[in-house]
Amino acid sequence: MTIRSVLQAVVHPHHVTEDLGPAPAATENLAASLHGSLQIRHVDAGSCNGCELEITSAFGPVYDAERFGVRLVASPRHADALLVTGPVTKNMVGPLIKTYEATPEPRIVIALGDCARDCGVFRGGYGVEGAVDAVLAVDVHIAGCPPHPEAIIEALRGLTTQ
Amino acid sequence: MSTLAHVISAVVAGVVQVGVVCVGGPLLLGLMRKVRSRLEGRTGAPVHQPLLDLRKLFAKQRVSPEQSSWIFPAGPVVLVATAVAVAAISPLATTHPPLGQSSDFFAIVFVLLLGSVFIALGALDTGAPFGGMGSSRAMTIGALAEPALLVAILAMSIPAHTSNLPALVRLGLVHPAVLVSPTRILALGSFLVVILAESGRLPVDNPNTHLELTMIHEAMVLEYAGPDLGLTILGESMRLMLLLGLLVNLLIPWGVANRPGALLFGVGIVVLAAKVAVAGAAIAVFEVFTAKLRLFRLPELLAGGFILAVLGVVTAVVSR
Numbered sequence: 001m002t003i004r005s006v007l008q009a010v011v012h013p014h015h016v017t018e019d020l021g022p023a024p025a026a027t028e029n030l031a032a033s034l035h036g037s038l039q040i041r042h043v044d045a046g047s048c049n050g051c052e053l054e055i056t057s058a059f060g061p062v063y064d065a066e067r068f069g070v071r072l073v074a075s076p077r078h079a080d081a082l083l084v085t086g087p088v089t090k091n092m093v094g095p096l097i098k099t100y101e102a103t104p105e106p107r108i109v110i111a112l113g114d115c116a117r118d119c120g121v122f123r124g125g126y127g128v129e130g131a132v133d134a135v136l137a138v139d140v141h142i143a144g145c146p147p148h149p150e151a152i153i154e155a156l157r158g159l160t161t162q
Numbered sequence: 163m164s165t166l167a168h169v170i171s172a173v174v175a176g177v178v179q180v181g182v183v184c185v186g187g188p189l190l191l192g193l194m195r196k197v198r199s200r201l202e203g204r205t206g207a208p209v210h211q212p213l214l215d216l217r218k219l220f221a222k223q224r225v226s227p228e229q230s231s232w233i234f235p236a237g238p239v240v241l242v243a244t245a246v247a248v249a250a251i252s253p254l255a256t257t258h259p260p261l262g263q264s265s266d267f268f269a270i271v272f273v274l275l276l277g278s279v280f281i282a283l284g285a286l287d288t289g290a291p292f293g294g295m296g297s298s299r300a301m302t303i304g305a306l307a308e309p310a311l312l313v314a315i316l317a318m319s320i321p322a323h324t325s326n327l328p329a330l331v332r333l334g335l336v337h338p339a340v341l342v343s344p345t346r347i348l349a350l351g352s353f354l355v356v357i358l359a360e361s362g363r364l365p366v367d368n369p370n371t372h373l374e375l376t377m378i379h380e381a382m383v384l385e386y387a388g389p390d391l392g393l394t395i396l397g398e399s400m401r402l403m404l405l406l407g408l409l410v411n412l413l414i415p416w417g418v419a420n421r422p423g424a425l426l427f428g429v430g431i432v433v434l435a436a437k438v439a440v441a442g443a444a445i446a447v448f449e450v451f452t453a454k455l456r457l458f459r460l461p462e463l464l465a466g467g468f469i470l471a472v473l474g475v476v477t478a479v480v481s482r
Contacts, residue, residue, distance in 0.1 A: 006447055010200045017205045033221065037214040067205040069214060074372045074380060077225060077387035080218070104223040104387040 017064045020153060027158040030139055033106045034080060038070045038160045040110075041079035041103065045096050045132065046122070047086025050146040051113040055083070058149040058156075065153050069160040076100075081108035081159070087119040087128045088135050100136055110155065111138045114145040168422075172260035175427060176250040179259065182431055183249040183407075187399030188212035190406070190442045197446035212399065219392030227288045227385055237284025238390050241277035241397035245404060248273055253328040254407050255430030256419040257335070262328045267315045270327060270408075274401060278304060278360070281394065285382035292374050296381025299457065303366060303378065306461055307359040310468040314352040317345050317474030318412070320482070327408070334415035341413070345481070348474035350413055355467030357409060359460075361402045364449040366460060376454070403438055406445075410437040 026032075042055060058065045059072060073079050076099045088096060100107070111132040114120045122128050132138050142155045192209040199206025226234055251265040259265060282300055285293035319325040321340060322333045334341050359366045362379035371377055374384070383394050411418055417433025419426035455463060 006201070009203075010197055010443070010447075016203050033218070035214055035218045035221075037211065037218045039215070061203045064199075064204045064206070066199065066207050069207060069211055071207075072372065074374065074377075075384040077385055078391055080222075102225070104225045106222070 016061050017067070018062055020063075020150065020157075023068070023157050023161050024154055025158065026161045027140060027155075030108055031159050031161050034159055036069050036160050036162050038081060038156060039073045039079050040070060040081050040083050040156075041073055041076045041099065042083045042085070043092075043096055043099055045084050045086045045092040045116075046089035046128070047113070047115065051085040051115075054144075054146045054149055054152060055085075055112070058152045063149040063153055065156055068153065068157050068162040070156045076102040077104065079103050080106070081110055082136075083110045083112055084116055084132045084136070085112045087115045087122045087125070088130060088132055089127050090129050091127070093129050093135055096135055108139045108159070109136050110140045110142065112142045112152065113147055114143060117141055117143070120145060171422060172258070175256055175258075176260040178427070178431065179252070179254050180246050180249045182435070183245070183254070183400050183403050184396070185213070186435060186438065187245075187396065187401075187403040188216060190403050190438060191395075191399045193439060194442050194446040194449075197443045198450055201447065201450045212395065216392050216396060219395070220389050222388035224389055225387040227290065229289045230287050230385075233280075233287040234284045234385075235390060237280045237287075238386065238393035238397060240280040242393050242400070244273050244277040245397050245400035248404055249400065252404065252408060253331045253411060253418060254404075255434050256422075256427050257328045257332045258419075258422060259328060263326070265327050267319070267325045267327045267330065268312070271311060271315070274360075274404070275304070275308070277397060277401065281382055285385070288385040290385055292377065292381040292384055296378055296384075299378045300382060303359050303460060303464070306464040307356045307467070310352050310464060310471050311356045313468065313471035313475060314349040314356070317349040317352075317471055317478050320475065320478035321345060331411050331415050331418055332420060334412065335418065335420050341415070343477075343481070345474045345478040346412070348470045348477065350409060352467045352471035352474065353409055353412075355463065355470070357402075357405045358445070359464060359467075361398070361405060363445060364452045365455045365463065368454045371454075402442075406438050406441045407434055410434075410441050 044052065057063060082100060082103060111117060115122060116132045119128055119131050140155055142151055144151055189209060191212045196206045196209050248270050251259050251261045252270060253259055282297040285297045315325060318330055322330050340346055362369055367378040368376065371380060374381060383391065386394050414437065417430060419430040
C-alpha cells in the first residue's frame with residue numbers, strides 16, 4: 001500500500017459498513033446510567049456457537065457495532081452488561097453466577113438467542129439446567145435462532161442510544 | 163512585571179497544560195482507534211468515545227478482590243498523580259513551565275515510571291494469575307527499555323550541556339541545526355522505540371487483545387472496575403500524550419512558546435494538539451501493518467533501540 005492509498009483510506013474510506021438508520025428508542029431505565037457507552041462481556045453458557053458467529057459478524061466491518069459505542073471486553077470487571085448465549089448447562093451455572101457477581105453495578109443481563117430464552121432444541125437435555133432467567137434476572141432478550149446481526153445491534157443501540 | 167505576576171502566569175500555564183493533557187489523552191486514544199477502524203474498512207466509534215466511557219466508569223461501583231490491600235486502589239491514583247505532575251512541569255506548550263528549572267529529563271521519565279511500577283504492584287496485589295503474569299512481563303520490558311532511554315537522554319544532553327528538558331527544547335528553537343544532528347535523530351529514534359514499549363502499543367503489546375495469555379498491559383488491569391478502571395485508562399492515555407508530546411517537541415520544536423505571553427501560549431497549545439494528533443495517527447497506521455512480536459523477540463527490538471542511543475552518544479562525543 002502506498003502512502004497515498006493509506007491517506008485515502010483514512011479520509012475517504014471505502015465503506016463496507018451498512019447504514020442502519022437513526023438510533024432506536026432508548027430501552028427504559030437501563031440506558032440512563034450508560035451515557036452512550038456500553039462494554040460487554042460475552043458468556044457462552046452452553047451455546048452451539050451459532051450465536052457466537054452472529055456476534056462476531058455484528059462486530060465485524062459490515063455491521064460494526066463499535067461505531068455505536070459498544071465494545072467487547074476481556075474481563076467482567078470492565079463490563080456493564082453480560083451477553084449470555086445458549087441454554088445454561090449444569091457445569092456453567094456456577095461460572096455464570098460468579099461472572100455476574102464480578103461485574104460492577106449497575107449491571108445488565110442480555111440473553112441472546114432462543115436457547116437463552118427457552119432452551120430451544122436443547123430443552124429437556126440431561127446436561128441442561130434451564131434458560132438464562134432460571135439463573136439470573138434477564139433485562140434484555142434478543143430473539144432468533146440465531147439472531148440476525150441487525151437484531152443484535154438494534155438491541156445494543158437501544159442501550160447506548162447512539 | 164512583578165514576581166507575583168510571574169508566579170500567577172506560571173501557575174495558570176501549568177493548570178492549562180494539565181487540563182489539555184487530561185482531555186487530550188482520551189481524545190488521542192479515540193483518534194488512534196478511529197484511524198485504525200477506518201483502515202480496517204469500518205466506520206469506528208466517535209473520537210470522543212473514550213470520554214463517554216470515562217464519564218460512565220466514574221459513576222460505577224468500585225469492586226476490589228477479597229484478598230487485596232491498599233496497594234490495589236492506590237495504583238491508579240499514583241498513575242494519574244504522576245501524569246498530572248509531569249504534565250504541569252513539562253515544556254509542552256511553553257519552554258517556561260512552572261518549576262521549569264527542576265524539570266530534568268531523567269526526573270520526568272522516572273516520575274512517569276513510578277506510575278507503571280504502582281500499576282504492576284496493584285496487579286500483583288490481586289493474587290490473580292494473569293495479574294502476576296502481566297506484571298512480570300511489563301517489568302521485564304521496562305528493564306530492557308529503560309537503559310535505552312537513559313542513554314538516549316544522555317546523548318541529547320551532551321551537546322546541550324544540560325539534561326533540563328525545557329532547555330533541550332529551547333536549544334532546538336534557538337539553534338535549529340541541533341535538530342538535524344545525528345545525535346538528536348538517533349536519540350529520538352531510540353526514544354520512539356521506548357515509547358512504543360512503555361505505552362503498550364504494537365509491536366510490543368496489542369492494546370485490543372482479548373487473549374489473556376498474550377496480554378501484557380491489559381493483564382495487569384483485568385481486575386480494576388468502575389472508577390479505578392477509569393483512572394487507569396485516563397492515566398495511561400495521559401502518559402501516551404505526554405511521551406508523544408515530548409517526542410514531537412524535541413523533534414520539531416516550532417510552535418512552542420519561547421517567551422511568556424497568553425497569545426504565544428495559546429498558539430503553543432493548538433500546535434501541540436496538532437503535532438500529537440499527527441504522531442498518534444502515524445502510530446495507528448503503523449499498528450495496522452504490524453503484527454505483535456513474539457515475547458522472546460522483544461529483546462532484539464529493544465536492544466536495537468539501545469544501539470541507536472549508544473550511537474547517539476558516540477556521535478555526540480566525537481563531534482564535540
